[in-house]
Amino acid sequence: MSQRAFVGRVVTVLVLVGLAWLVVWFVQQITEIMILLLISAILASGFAPLVEWIERWPLPRGMKMARGIAIAVLYVALFAALGFVVSMIGIPAVAQGRLFVQRLPLEIQTLQVWLANLQSQYRWLPDLAGMISRLPAELGNFTRYGVTAATVLFSFIGGLAAAIAVLVFAYYMLLGHAAIKGVFLALLPPAERPRGALVLARIGTKFGAWFRGQFLLMLITSLVVSAFLLAIGMPYAFLLGILTGIGELVPILGLWIGAAATALVALSQPHWRLFAIIAFFTVYMNFEPHVLVPRIMYRAVGLSPLLVIFALISGIKLAGIIGGLLAVPVAAALQVIFSEIAAEIQSPHETPEAPRTRHVSRR
Numbered sequence: 001m002s003q004r005a006f007v008g009r010v011v012t013v014l015v016l017v018g019l020a021w022l023v024v025w026f027v028q029q030i031t032e033i034m035i036l037l038l039i040s041a042i043l044a045s046g047f048a049p050l051v052e053w054i055e056r057w058p059l060p061r062g063m064k065m066a067r068g069i070a071i072a073v074l075y076v077a078l079f080a081a082l083g084f085v086v087s088m089i090g091i092p093a094v095a096q097g098r099l100f101v102q103r104l105p106l107e108i109q110t111l112q113v114w115l116a117n118l119q120s121q122y123r124w125l126p127d128l129a130g131m132i133s134r135l136p137a138e139l140g141n142f143t144r145y146g147v148t149a150a151t152v153l154f155s156f157i158g159g160l161a162a163a164i165a166v167l168v169f170a171y172y173m174l175l176g177h178a179a180i181k182g183v184f185l186a187l188l189p190p191a192e193r194p195r196g197a198l199v200l201a202r203i204g205t206k207f208g209a210w211f212r213g214q215f216l217l218m219l220i221t222s223l224v225v226s227a228f229l230l231a232i233g234m235p236y237a238f239l240l241g242i243l244t245g246i247g248e249l250v251p252i253l254g255l256w257i258g259a260a261a262t263a264l265v266a267l268s269q270p271h272w273r274l275f276a277i278i279a280f281f282t283v284y285m286n287f288e289p290h291v292l293v294p295r296i297m298y299r300a301v302g303l304s305p306l307l308v309i310f311a312l313i314s315g316i317k318l319a320g321i322i323g324g325l326l327a328v329p330v331a332a333a334l335q336v337i338f339s340e341i342a343a344e345i346q347s348p349h350e351t352p353e354a355p356r357t358r359h360v361s362r363r
Helices: 003-029 031-055 067-121 128-143 147-175 177-186 190-231 237-249 255-266 271-301 305-346 353-362
Strands: none
Touching (some): 003 031, 031 067, 031 147, 031 190, 031 305, 067 147, 190 237, 190 255, 190 271, 190 305, 237 255, 255 271, 271 305
8 A cells, every 4th residue: 555545544544533523522512402403393393283173263254374373373372371370270379378487497307306306216316406406507508609500590490591591492382394395205216205295194103192291291190199188187288289290290209209298398297298299109100100190191192101111211211301391292102103114114115105004904
């Protein structure tokens, strides 16, 4: 090998390594944006049937409602529904939260007395009452530097900006769904475009079904927890029920948020309420991830319960909370793609129209 050829190969390898590094760096920079786009696509898939239904509303003189106006009507209706829910549930919850803050010093004092009596009976227990008495001073030391407040503020601003971005992305996805679909299909060979359109439609259906299933899980958890707490006479039942329902957004681990908050409030209540709450959450935290979530997602997206659990654990392991949240819809999309590949392998000599007819009849 000549020296010139060797230098040329070295330069080629270095250029390829540099391009690979550039691609990896670019993907790392846009990962958050890609996640927001994926969430927006799921949201748009869930909203698409409602937008199409609004578009079919009869108008005077046979006019047809523009898609942009239909999306705006849907957004206004959703915000109005959200305001109604807040007025019916959120306002009592805020009132209970204010009452909880007002009674917090008295409840802490009651808790200290109870823990002191418990320690006098069981000498081997640590000084929990002393720890609680030192808690306000410790919190004061942390908040003196303003780190906690600044972190919470920036997290809230970042979450609000992400939510606005998701709504904007979803709006334009709904508005230009035909153009976006056309751009994607244009990348495929003409013979494969009917199959690609079918796969996109099935993935969109899966995304929409997952969105509705996730909302159903949050609603069920909020209602079940609130009803149980009201039945046993716990204070702040609405507040704790809503908090636990929101925790459903954090797969597997989310229920611990509501359980911890409820147990903390129950420490100042009669002992039987604390034991009842511990028993309830012990049962529900085993029933929800192993029975309720897999069965609802199975009926919603068609994934087996075992695959749902595997997807949730894998998503949390790979990408944390966001990975767990998106694990089921991503797994459903992969299932659609792999089933199409498997159908192509089993019948490679069929024309594109034949598998399209078969899949449509299956749906």
